[in-house]
Amino acid sequence: MSVETQKETLGFQTEVKQMLHLMIHSMYSNKEIFLRELISNASDATDKLRFEALAKPELLEGGAELKIRVSFDKKANTLTLEDNGIGMSREEAIAHLGTIAKSGTSDFLKNLSGDQKKDSHLIGQFGVGFYSAFIVADKVDVFSRRAGLTAAEGVHWSSQGEGDFEVATIEKAERGSRIVLHLKKGEDEFADGWRLRNIIKKYSDHIALPIELPKEHQGEEADKPAEPEWETVNRASALWTRPRNEIKDEEYQEFYKHVAHDFDNPLTWSHNKVEGKLEYTSLLYVPGRAPFDLYQRDASKGLKLYVQRVFIMDQADEFLPLYLRFIKGVIDSNDLSLNISREILQKDPVIDSMKSALTKRVLDMLEKQAKNDPEQYQAFWKNFGQVLKEGPAEDFANKEKIAGLLRFASTSSEAGDQSVALADYIARMKEGQDKIYYLSGESYAQVKNSPHLEVFRKKGIEVLLLTDRIDEWLMSYLTEFDGKHFVDVARGDLDLGKLDSEEDKQAQEEVAKAKEGLVERLKTALGEQVAEVRVSHRLTDSPAILAIGEQDLGLQMRQILEASGQKVPESKPIFEFNPNHPLIEKLDAEPDEERFADLSHILFDQAALAAGDSLKDPAAYVQRLNKLLVELSA
Ligand code: ADP
Ligand code: MG
Numbered sequence: 190m191s192v193e194t195q196k197e198t199l200g201f202q203t204e205v206k207q208m209l210h211l212m213i214h215s216m217y218s219n220k221e222i223f224l225r226e227l228i229s230n231a232s233d234a235t236d237k238l239r240f241e242a243l244a245k246p247e248l249l250e251g252g253a254e255l256k257i258r259v260s261f262d263k264k265a266n267t268l269t270l271e272d273n274g275i276g277m278s279r280e281e282a283i284a285h286l287g288t289i290a291k292s293g294t295s296d297f298l299k300n301l302s303g304d305q306k307k308d309s310h311l312i313g314q315f316g317v318g319f320y321s322a323f324i325v326a327d328k329v330d331v332f333s334r335r336a337g338l339t340a341a342e343g344v345h346w347s348s349q350g351e352g353d354f355e356v357a358t359i360e361k362a363e364r365g366s367r368i369v370l371h372l373k374k375g376e377d378e379f380a381d382g383w384r385l386r387n388i389i390k391k392y393s394d395h396i397a398l399p400i401e402l403p404k405e406h407q408g409e410e411a412d413k414p415a416e417p418e419w420e421t422v423n424r425a426s427a428l429w430t431r432p433r434n435e436i437k438d439e440e441y442q443e444f445y446k447h448v449a450h451d452f453d454n455p456l457t458w459s460h461n462k463v464e465g466k467l468e469y470t471s472l473l474y475v476p477g478r479a480p481f482d483l484y485q486r487d488a489s490k491g492l493k494l495y496v497q498r499v500f501i502m503d504q505a506d507e508f509l510p511l512y513l514r515f516i517k518g519v520i521d522s523n524d525l526s527l528n529i530s531r532e533i534l535q536k537d538p539v540i541d542s543m544k545s546a547l548t549k550r551v552l553d554m555l556e557k558q559a560k561n562d563p564e565q566y567q568a569f570w571k572n573f574g575q576v577l578k579e580g581p582a583e584d585f586a587n588k589e590k591i592a593g594l595l596r597f598a599s600t601s602s603e604a605g606d607q608s609v610a611l612a613d614y615i616a617r618m619k620e621g622q623d624k625i626y627y628l629s630g631e632s633y634a635q636v637k638n639s640p641h642l643e644v645f646r647k648k649g650i651e652v653l654l655l656t657d658r659i660d661e662w663l664m665s666y667l668t669e670f671d672g673k674h675f676v677d678v679a680r681g682d683l684d685l686g687k688l689d690s691e692e693d694k695q696a697q698e699e700v701a702k703a704k705e706g707l708v709e710r711l712k713t714a715l716g717e718q719v720a721e722v723r724v725s726h727r728l729t730d731s732p733a734i735l736a737i738g739e740q741d742l743g744l745q746m747r748q749i750l751e752a753s754g755q756k757v758p759e760s761k762p763i764f765e766f767n768p769n770h771p772l773i774e775k776l777d778a779e780p781d782e783e784r785f786a787d788l789s790h791i792l793f794d795q796a797a798l799a800a801g802d803s804l805k806d807p808a809a810y811v812q813r814l815n816k817l818l819v820e821l822s823a
Pocket of ligand 1: 226230231233234272274275276277285286318319320365366450
């Protein structure tokens with residue numbers, strides 16, 4: 190045992206304590222994954238060393254053969270992992286093994302329900318990493334020394350996984366980390382060569398560097414050699430460099446968990462080798478679920494970049510547009526220089542052409558998924574649909590392709606399910622229909638009964654129902670699909686084109702003529718509140734409706750802007766009335782101008798309410814309505 194100096198005891202960050210507690214109590218069903226996590230960290234550490242050594246070869250200290258060794262001691266009931274990667278300094282050990290650096294950790298922990306089964310899944314999503322050692326160990330010792338520091342600057346980190354940990358400075362001759370797990374009583378199955386070999390084959394076969402176990406000497410337990418012979422148990426070649434047809438699905442899945450730091454399987458993946466002017470290999474995954482920080486600005490995004498098999502950087506986000514930020518995976522380029530930096534990445538024209546090829550690859554992969562397995566695609570849509578909706582605004586060149594991947598609720602879909610593709614909609618269009626109709630609003634419950642849909646219901650025309658916050662903004666970029674224009678049914682003077690027969694149109698004109706007088710009276714009564722008054726041909730059941738001016742902001746956008754404290758340009762609605770409604774007939778026949786005005790205002794306010802808007806003067810509405818009610822009962 191070496192000498193320990195500057196020993197101190199430090200408390201874990203609160204989040205770590207919570208995490209440790211939850212993990213120890215909820216990961217009991219799949220304990221063996223701790224080994225995958227520790228091996229994954231060792232592999233990351235050797236990647237980092239190889240990268241830093243590009244600029245500073247002396248970091249390798251003469252030992253360039255990178256590997257991981259796993260050994261065990263049955264008597265002491267310990268399991269040891271040793272790597273010769275980058276290692277940690279004392280400060281790094283404190284920071285990396287005492288806190289959780291991930292953004293949104295406390296938000297995440299707040300979301301835990303207390304139901305262990307559900308939470309274990311969530312924790313899986315979060316990625317438990319190093320702390321998973323405490324699932325099987327009641328004490329963990331980490332001996333480490335960062336490459337480039339002197340042997341005297343080693344660190345010993347130790348904890349029992351409760352409130353605190355100890356650190357001390359030690360002498361450590363070899364760079365890298367040695368992690369000793371003191372297995373809990375009953376976890377001695379992990380101090381077993383056969384068991385360990387199986388776990389490594391199962392989870393870590395794809396790890397690109399050798400993972401070694403001591404060679405078993407059958408039946409000679411007593412006279413084991415003092416220095417064991419080592420044997421590589423994994424395949425030890427970078428997965429993406431192997432031919433596709435030789436890689437099993439399970440291998441792709443395990444590799445995904447390693448690169449994406451995810452516990453669950455990916456939804457699908459695409460593995461391609463590109464040759465020709467540019468040479469690179471890409472392995473792109475669609476995760477099975479959205480990470481909890483998908484909408485956080487500093488959430489991790491992008492791919493792992495390798496150049497000629499050497500790890501260069503994590504989160505290389507220059508290779509995909511932002512709306513595909515959920516894609517995980519690896520790119521290995523033969524063209525980029527080994528000392529490429531983020532700044533150069535941003536300017537290199539090679540990156541641009543890779544980006545557009547990779548974008549297309551992802552969109553194709555999603556298209557294929559949607560076609561081959563619509564049910565799974567629906568699951569994808571639930572997780573990532575909102576992000577994909579950012580696409581048409583960001584990526585003009587692929588607008589049509591992205592639009593094809595969007596899914597909507599419609600008057601034909603069940604209970605607000607976003608399951609209608611634009612192609613489905615077009616296939617169901619009525620004869621004479623050449624527009625894609627949509628209505629946007631706050632919620633499905635609000636739009637599904639909107640008076641704006643009345644004429645469409647009557648004619649059996651499908652209308653898309655857009656109720657996500659981003660939708661109105663999306664529709665300002667999405668003007669057509671497959672040559673058909675989108676039409677907001679709440680906007681402007683609804684023209685149903687060929688869907689209205691010649692007779693319909695003639696009848697409409699006649700009614701408009703006949704009601705000119707009523708239009709004038711309403712204009713006077715409603716005054717400044719309206720931009721226009723006209724006879725409606727979108728209503729069958731409701732007396733009146735408010736339409737948005739062709740160029741005006743929609744309600745959703747207005748509400749978003751108002752909520753963010755911005756000044757919203759003033760716009761007045763168009764008041765449309767249903768000439769056949771008994772209330773309108775009554776109104777038309779009302780000789781008393783004051784009662785006429787009251788009734789008009791009530792109709793106007795009701796139309797605003799039905800559209801999901803709030804009233805400018807709710808008290809006036811109530812007063813007018815009460816006045817009418819009193820007269821009624823008198
Ligand atoms: P993650 O791997 O997602 O970053 P972990 O909890 O698995 O999270 O690990 C936390 C951090 O501890 C790592 O990011 C790394 O900085 C450090 N670390 C863990 N294991 C090692 C190791 N074997 N060598 C060097 N650093 C390590
Ligand atoms: Mg890790």
